Amino acid sequence: MRWYPRTLAGQVAALALVVVAVVVVAGSVLAAIDARVDGDRAARDEVTAVAVSLADSPSTVEALTSPDPSATLQPVTDRIRRDTGVAFITVLAPDRTRYTHTDPALIGAPYIGSIDAALRGETMTETYTGTLGRSIRTIAPVRGPDGRVIGMVAAGITQRSLTSTWRGELPLIAVTALAALMTAAAGVWWIRRRLLRQTGGLAPDDLRLMYDHHDAVLRAVREGLVVVEDGRPALVNAEAQRLLGIGTDTPADDLPDFLTREDDAVVDELYAEGGRVLLVSRLPVSGRRRSSVVTIRDRTELAAAMGELDSMTRFAEALRSQAHESANRLHTLVALVEMGRPEEAVRLATTELELSQHLIDRMTQAVAEPALVALLLGKSAQAAERGIAFSLTEESQVSDEATQILSPAEMITVVGNLVDNALDACDPDDPWVEVGVVGDHAALDIVVADSGPGMDADLFSRATARGYSTKTGGDEAGRGLGLALVAQVVERHHGTLTAENTYGSVVSVRIRAVPSVVGVTR
Template sequence: MRSWWRLLWRRSRPSSLAGQAIALQVAVIAVIVLAGSALALVDARRDGEAAARQQVVGIATAVADAPSTAAAIESNRATEVLQPVTEAVRTNTDIAFITIMSPDRTRYTHTDPRQIGGKYIGTVEPALRGETFSEEYTGTLGPSVRAIVPVRGTDGRVVGLVSAGITQQTLAQRWREQIPTIAVVALGALLLSLVGVWAIRRRLFRQTHGLRPDELRVMYEHHDAILHSVSEGLVVLDGDRVVLVNDEARRLLGLGPGRVTPGELPEFLRCHEPGVRDEVHVTDERVLVVNRSLVVGGPSVSRPSEVVTIRDRTELQGALGELSSLQVLTDSLRSQAHEAANKLHTVITMVEMGRPEDAVTFATEELAVSQRLVDRLSADVGEPALLALLIGKSAQADERGIALTITEDTHLPSSSDLVPLSATEMTTVLGNLVDNAMDACDRDDPWIEVTVTLDDDVLLLRVADSGPGMDAETFTRAMQRGYSTKSGTDADQHGLGLALVAQVVLRHDGTLTADVTYGSVVTVTVPGGAR
């Protein structure tokens, strides 16, 4: 039998979270309504008894204070005069009895005329002392609530007593008459509560999709595990609130543990830019790729909810910088090989024409110039990666018709311990500055000047060009995030230049300045010991 009841309970018990929550609410509401109804009945009974006491005290006092009552008692005609009066008052006030008696308890009046002349059953001592009081007592009519009031004669003496009472049966009948009203009110409250609970159940069922509590718990645990183990940063924004920040996002954005406020987020996350795809942002430490998607049907109206994913591109950006430098050098070598083939055909033709001296002069003229540049840079620049970058950029500038000059002041020792920047960082800084200069120089008079020095442990990288330069506001914007003065594809490809430079410089407590003197000049200084 017990197993059958357990099986029945399991089958009838609601499985969804909404059903279980509503079942619990219905049970609580039913208990509250029943308890409230019981308390209402108890209160009605107590109020009925209190009202009955006030009623009998009032009636007994009114009868006792009537001059005719004392006069009838003193004239020895009490029963004759007062019996009709008390019965009329009792009938009109719907009480059980009004008994007038002598001080020795002898009844003058009674509801049952056969009791007249008998002794009153109850307490009379306080009334004989001139006090008015009430009590619960069992008399000839059964248990009753009664009041006893003294009757005073013309000389102030107590000449009689008046007792008025209501039986407990009458009181019980009075408060039982209130049960239907209380029941109707309780039923109405219960029905109204059930309607509200049903509306709550519908809403809760839609929001939880009818899932059971264990299913919601498993879903939450899996959801939480995935969010914190995913390799991409994830930020969920709901209007002006930060709803969720996973571990990777905290690492990439430099956020501490605990609740995250909007003010702690970078500027590019505080602004509302829905629908962003693969947008690159540069922070003080990292290069980040950001995607932003709107949450359809989010709770916020003024600013919809967003899901922001963040990928780290810092190492990839450095590798791309190195690859770009190698690509420049490769393109330069390929171009030189193609040009050398053309020159070789020319030299062979001159020899065949019987002009060997002219062939030698033609073959060695430009080679000597290039070799002198390579020899000078090899002697002055001890860092192989930077040397390759400068040679490659010189060839690239020559192909584009730009006069790139590496000043005689350029000097960098081969000892890496003395240089505050790594080889990768130097190629990132100088490569981006030269690329920007190539794009910005005056097409009518294109020239670039590069200086790399290390004096008193302070590394200086300076790139000047014939372009118009940037004002302070534009330069600041270009350093803050991948901003470009160009548009279209060029902006997408080169907009990170100054931002990457600024990132490296800031990391080593250096300075990045721009001015327009003999041209547009951008200067980077990094103090020694910064690595």
């Protein structure tokens, strides 16, 4: 049978009650001891005051020099004894002969106690057992006109009367202790109820087990997890630290906005943050304002793969369309030959070949980076499939040294996303997209224009800074992140990204080479 409470609240309450009980009992005992010590001290002060006052009184000196000191002093000492409550007042001669006593029958008998100090003219207090029992007594010398000790005054209070006095204080001490215990019990009961609500009635072992499991889950889960409390991260697991580069002490200005936003639950929103594509879900904590649990999944590789798959799908569709068109042209050429008009067949075939070859030659001559050429050719085919006029500006020229500013992968990210946005945004009534790329060892300029309406400054700022999208499925996977990814590449290389509406919607990227630091020897 368990003799102690099971729950944490019960154990805390029991421990607190035991501690309070021990403190109250110890305090009560100390209070009783203090009452007795104070009583003894007060008794010493009182008997000393009585003895010294009576010894210094001129009437006492006069009585001691009279023929019958007892007749004068006994009534006086009886009155003083009744008024002060002392047990006895004895006036005695230097040879110990009593002139007064509480029991008149003992007058004339020798005094029992120490008188040596009084004979030397000193006042002395002691605890001694006399005719009335054990008592606290003070003996003071009485000096004659010539300064000699002509007698002594002894005053005392019995221990029995002192004991009854301090014992009379015990009921008050007991009532005070009982009141303190009842108050403490009420407080402990309230604490127990509060702890029961806060701990769910769990035992310490259960709480420890929950903590161990909680810690193991945080370390084992492959998703980033952030617990937000009052708009601040209260808990950040290792995966969230890796993905976001934040901790619980990160300043609020450095936190991603999806952690500090105050809105309803969010399920699988795409964000571009720190060069990564993140899938974010947030669930508010019930009953707690600005508190939520945020889960984060890294979709960077998946988004890249989906982007490549989307590009390959569009490219395959373009090839399929071109194959269809080529078949139509081939049938036309065969028909012209069969009709006996070979010259027209040759002219039609060479015209199409020259146009295609001219585009390839133009891009190859202007752009030295093969990956960028392939991207532009693919986008050209994609535009042709969608009936969009796609062109490369005459001043476009990219040298091999431009890869020192942006890597081929970063060039593809910037140009590919800007062209994709332009293809989607151009005016259906007059669809056209124009690309200009100029780069060398000093700077790289990328300009993509289209016939669309463009974006105002606020919309462009939100698209580049936040880059989130709720479209997470099907062909729309990864959309809404293009400008954000471009902005991250530009920011990483300290470039500029601007948008304006002039001859069309124009988005410009300019990145300058970082000058190398050369040491100078003096």
